Amino acid sequence: MTPDERITKLEPEISNLNDRRKDRWDKFGIFCQALLPIALAGVGGYYSYISQRATTEIAQIQATAESQLRQAERVAESKIKQAELVLKFFEPLMGNDKKRSELAIQSLLVAAPNYGPVLVRVVAADTNAPAEAAYATGALRERRDLLIRQMFSNEGNQRADAYQQLLASWGNDESLIEAVIAHGSNNTSNLNGIYNTLVLLSHMQRDTIQKRKPEITAFTELVEGKGEKIRQRAEVLRSRLNT
Numbered sequence: 667m668t669p670d671e672r673i674t675k676l677e678p679e680i681s682n683l684n685d686r687r688k689d690r691w692d693k694f695g696i697f698c699q700a701l702l703p704i705a706l707a708g709v710g711g712y713y714s715y716i717s718q719r720a721t722t723e724i725a726q727i728q729a730t731a732e733s734q735l736r737q738a739e740r741v742a743e744s745k746i747k748q749a750e751l752v753l754k755f756f757e758p759l760m761g762n763d764k765k766r767s768e769l770a771i772q773s774l775l776v777a778a779p780n781y782g783p784v785l786v787r788v789v790a791a792d793t794n795a796p797a798e799a800a801y802a803t804g805a806l807r808e809r810r811d812l813l814i815r816q817m818f819s820n821e822g823n824q825r826a827d828a829y830q831q832l833l834a835s836w837g838n839d840e841s842l843i844e845a846v847i848a849h850g851s852n853n854t855s856n857l858n859g860i861y862n863t864l865v866l867l868s869h870m871q872r873d874t875i876q877k878r879k880p881e882i883t884a885f886t887e888l889v890e891g892k893g894e895k896i897r898q899r900a901e902v903l904r905s906r907l908n909t
Contacts, residue, residue, distance in 0.1 A: 767798050768805075775809045783809070783835035810836055814849050817866070818859030829862050838871040843878045847885045857896065860889050864899040868906050879907050 771789065774782030783806060789795070790802035816828035836842040850863040867875055867882055875882055886900035 764798065768801055771802055771805045775805060779831045780834060807841075810839075810842060811845060811849075814846050817846075817862045818849070818853055818856045822858075825858060825862055829866055832866060833869055837869070838874050840874055840877055842870070843867065843875060843882065847878075847881055850885065851888060854889055854892065857892055860892060861896055861899055864889070864896065864903050868899070868903040872906065872909075876907060882907060 767789070771786050774785055776782075786802050786806055790799050790806060792799050810832070813828040813832050816824050817832065819825050819828070832842065832846075846863050846866060850860055853859055864886070867885075883904060886904055890897045890900040
């Protein structure tokens with residue numbers, strides 16, 4: 667068979683092959699045309715999801731920022747009112763009228779928790795007025811013990827407020843350690859109170875808690891079996907004692 671005859675014989679096969687290739691390309695084109703709306707719908711849906719998610723996250727950020735701003739405004743307003751109260755009671759607090767001084771002490775400790783204890787301590791340290799000093803000392807102790815009891819309250823907000831006031835006004839007071847450990851040791855079934863006690867002690871001044879290291883360590887060992895959360899806080903407290 668000559669070359670020309672072989673070529674002539676192959677021409678129908680080549681033509682069929684080209685037809686099959688064309689047919690595959692046609693089918694592929696039809697498939698792509700069918701797939702395009704689905705792809706566009708998928709891209710559109712994904713864009714819509716991303717857009718909605720971004721909008722939601724932005725709204726959450728704005729809400730958080732606004733909440734923090736309102737909280738800061740409330741704190742600032744509270745401190746302004748407390749400062750005004752301090753000015754109002756400063757004169758009777760430092761005056762010679764015993765009843766007015768006692769009223770000022772009680773009012774400041776309750777209504778001005780950020781500044782009141784500081785001023786009352788000034789009265790408690792006044793050796794020239796022993797009666798007023800004794801009353802101020804007792805009032806401070808009563809206020810501290812009340813806050814400790816409130817830190818074991820069933821109300822979460824009350825526990826949080828008590829913790830903050832104790833840390834702010836007695837955070838470097840060694841007597842707080844003895845008082846809060848005593849109360850905690852007698853109320854080990856109150857897990858919220860025990861946890862708050864461990865947190866409070868761990869956030870007090872380091873040099874203050876190290877003075878009572880044996881008592882604090884003994885307390886952590888007493889309560890660390892009350893659950894994993896408490897055990898972890900006990901370890902944090904012991905770590906801070908040892909640094």
